[in-house]
Amino acid sequence: MVNVDGASGSVADGQVVSIPDLCKAAAERDPVLGNGFTEIHACHPRAVQALxxxxxxxxxxxxxxVNHRTNPPISPSPALPLDTGGPAAWYPVIDYDRCTSCGQCHDFCLFGVYEKTEAGKVVVAHPSSCKNNCPACARICPETAIIFPKVGESPIDGAEITDEETQKANVKINVDELLGDDVYAALNARKQKRRSLLNQKKIDQALEERRHCSEKEE
Structure with a gap:
């Protein structure tokens, strides 16, 4: 079976392995992912590699x-709902070819998804803590290194990054300064900032997504 949220792959002996939800399999460290694939039919290569x-x-x-987001199969199976498989199926992965471990995602996330290693590397330590349909941390990553494979929006979904998208993603912010003592003070802090309209829109969208998920917890 091949669909935008799942994957199929061929191993060295030609056997085809079907993975209904690649995100869920990666979160659960499913040993099937260690089968030594020679060919994988799934979503964007950056997302697949990060998973x-x-x-x-x-x-x-x-x-x-083989990217079925841009090259759909002749007879695709229906896409899985975003929340299929529970919370483990929705979480970020990091493209370490782009990540500088600046820690901005770690400081911005309210739900404890990220941790820093002793060496200072940012890792996704608690994927099940991520809130379904919240890609807020990816919007404020200055390197466009955070990928949510199930988001239908480029380049957050792992699509290849253009120079224009790199410029759009240059949203380096001081999270402590932005949030102050109140998480929601960020909504007023924008009045004090002199950033481009584009960057401010991305920050506002990320804050709103995060606020919405926080209210679900209450």
Missing amino acids: FDFAGHKLSGDVEI
Whole structure:
């Protein structure tokens, strides 16, 4: 079965392995991901590589990834709902080719999804703590390194990044200064900021998504 949220892959002996929800399999460190795939049919290559890396099965450079977001199969199966499989199916993964471990996502997230290692590397430590349909941290990443594979929005979904998108993502902010003593003070702090309209819109959208998910917890 192949759909935008799942994957299928071929291993060295030609066997085809079906994975209904690649995000869920990666979150659960499913051993099937260590089968030594030679070809994978799934979503954007950046997202697939980050998911396998997160699961502890980094893909080699000679694995062919067929992107069914841009090249749909002739007879695609229906896409899985965003929340299929529970909270473990919705969470961020990090493109470490772009990540600088600045810690902005770690400081911005209210739900404890991220941690920093002793070496200072930012990791997704608690994927099940992420709130369904909240990609707020990806919007404020200055390097566009955070990927939510199930988001239908580029480049957050792992699509290749253009120079224009890199400029749009340059939203380096001081989270402590922005939030102050009150999480929701950020909504007023924008009046004090002299940023471009584009960057402010991205920050506002991220704050609103995070606020919405916080209210669900209450």
